[in-house]
Amino acid sequence: MLSREENDLITRVGPGSPMGALMRRYWIPALLSQEIPEPDCPPVRVRLLGEDLVAFRDSMGRVGLLAEHCSHRGTSLFYGRNEECGLRCIYHGWKYDIEGRVLETPAEPAGSTLKDKVRHTAYPCREAAGVVFAYMGPQERLPLLPNYEWMTLPQAHLYVTKSIQDCNYLQGLEGESDSSHLSFLHRAFTETKRGGGDPDMYGKDGAPKLEGVETDFGVRMISCRNAGDGVTYLRVSNFVMPCHGFVPTGGLKGNPEGYTIHSHVPVDDEHALRFNIFFRRNRPVSEEEKQLEGGIGPGHIKVRNIHNDYLQDREEQKHETFTGMGKQFLIHDSCATESMGPIYDRSKEHLGAGDITAIAVRKFLLKSVRTLDMGKEPPHIMRTPQQNDLRHVACIVANIDASLDPKTYIQEVIAETKQKTIQA
Numbered sequence: 178m179l180s181r182e183e184n185d186l187i188t189r190v191g192p193g194s195p196m197g198a199l200m201r202r203y204w205i206p207a208l209l210s211q212e213i214p215e216p217d218c219p220p221v222r223v224r225l226l227g228e229d230l231v232a233f234r235d236s237m238g239r240v241g242l243l244a245e246h247c248s249h250r251g252t253s254l255f256y257g258r259n260e261e262c263g264l265r266c267i268y269h270g271w272k273y274d275i276e277g278r279v280l281e282t283p284a285e286p287a288g289s290t291l292k293d294k295v296r297h298t299a300y301p302c303r304e305a306a307g308v309v310f311a312y313m314g315p316q317e318r319l320p321l322l323p324n325y326e327w328m329t330l331p332q333a334h335l336y337v338t339k340s341i342q343d344c345n346y347l348q349g350l351e352g353e354s355d356s357s358h359l360s361f362l363h364r365a366f367t368e369t370k371r372g373g374g375d376p377d378m379y380g381k382d383g384a385p386k387l388e389g390v391e392t393d394f395g396v397r398m399i400s401c402r403n404a405g406d407g408v409t410y411l412r413v414s415n416f417v418m419p420c421h422g423f424v425p426t427g428g429l430k431g432n433p434e435g436y437t438i439h440s441h442v443p444v445d446d447e448h449a450l451r452f453n454i455f456f457r458r459n460r461p462v463s464e465e466e467k468q469l470e471g472g473i474g475p476g477h478i479k480v481r482n483i484h485n486d487y488l489q490d491r492e493e494q495k496h497e498t499f500t501g502m503g504k505q506f507l508i509h510d511s512c513a514t515e516s517m518g519p520i521y522d523r524s525k526e527h528l529g530a531g532d533i534t535a536i537a538v539r540k541f542l543l544k545s546v547r548t549l550d551m552g553k554e555p556p557h558i559m560r561t562p563q564q565n566d567l568r569h570v571a572c573i574v575a576n577i578d579a580s581l582d583p584k585t586y587i588q589e590v591i592a593e594t595k596q597k598t599i600q601a
């Protein structure tokens with residue numbers, strides 16, 4: 178449970194809010210690269226942290242992210258002309274480059290210096306893994322882009338999607354921090370409706386033993402289920418600052434073939450974007466895997482969404498799946514978190530042992546907000562290449578001997594991961 182004040186502190190992200198200031202210290206996913214596929218293509222609207230923006234790709238292929246409204250008299254630059262290394266407003270022709278410089282003010286007399294006096298809001302962008310990352314914080318605090326292992330994979334090894342979530346980002350993020358829901362929300366009763374992962378294992382023990390361990394990047398979340406016969410079914414996922422869940426996908430392989438990143442990026446206080454970044458280290462993503470990550474229609478709106486009750490089928494719910502909403506985890510998670518309302522009031526909840534990791538994530542976020550408020554650098558901000566060695570942010574899923582200490586096993590897998598990457 179959080180007090181009303183804490184709930185406000187942790188959920189409000191607009192300009193001037195403490196959580197908004199924290200989020201603005203990180204590179205956050207802003208849009209998919211494919212939304213602006215080529216130089217001089219049409220710009221797209223982007224709303225992040227309560228700010229209306231426009232993204233465009235200039236003639237040199239560089240991405241710009243500008244405040245939507247023209248610095249002259251406010252016309253939307255979404256309608257602008259993307260030409261010759263700049264975005265030109267259609268009202269009086271002011272033209273901006275990706276850094277927000279005003280290149281031309283053609284309605285002004287020759288020799289006018291007006292353009293030199295104006296600097297339009299523009300945020301730096303970087304592309305990796307088919308995602309455009311943006312930094313919306315103070316220029317002098319611009320960090321390195323984190324070097325996660327999946328950022329440099331060939332595009333065929335990645336499958337990246339984006340969907341609009343009709344609720345505050347934290348509701349989605351808490352869903353990443355909650356292994357116990359796997360035994361219920363995502364359960365399927367028949368072969369054909371199974372999603373990814375190991376539903377047989379989730380089903381065996383619906384009350385996993387959870388532990389959240391604070392790390393340099395956020396919280397390592399450990400869940401142990403009693404799988405019978407002296408076996409523990411172990412899952413290790415990570416909350417990574419400021420809004421990412423790294424979740425193990427890909428079978429019982431200790432260190433799986435890859436994992437999935439679910440980023441819950443605030444659009445504003447009541448909406449978020451969920452970026453799903455699915456990757457496989459050593460092979461292309463299969464068509465079947467893409468299907469499981471699907472379910473998103475035009476405009477990044479989910480085909481099953483809160484406005485159509487997720488097309489719930491009560492017969493399916495009786496016989497095939499726990500939700501009656503098909504097999505896509507995205508839809509199950511969305512229903513669970515969006516149906517709480519736009520901003521859930523956490524002073525009304527009743528938490529138990531199944532919420533230990535979600536509580537750890539909240540604590541970490543609150544502590545990080547307060548750290549920044551004290552004028553200190555929050556965690557997981559990359560300043561040096563040494564800091565940016567992030568191979569320890571590993572996800573694990575395995576059946577281990579119940580007598581084994583899961584933390585010892587985790588340390589072994591992380592050491593192995595580092596070794597493998599060095600050899601590669």
Ligand code: FES
Pocket residue numbers: 247248249250251252266267268269270271
């Ligand atoms: S409002 Fe954009 S150029 Fe005038």
Ligand SMILES: [Fe+2]
Pocket residue numbers: 352358362363506510
């Ligand atoms: Fe889930």
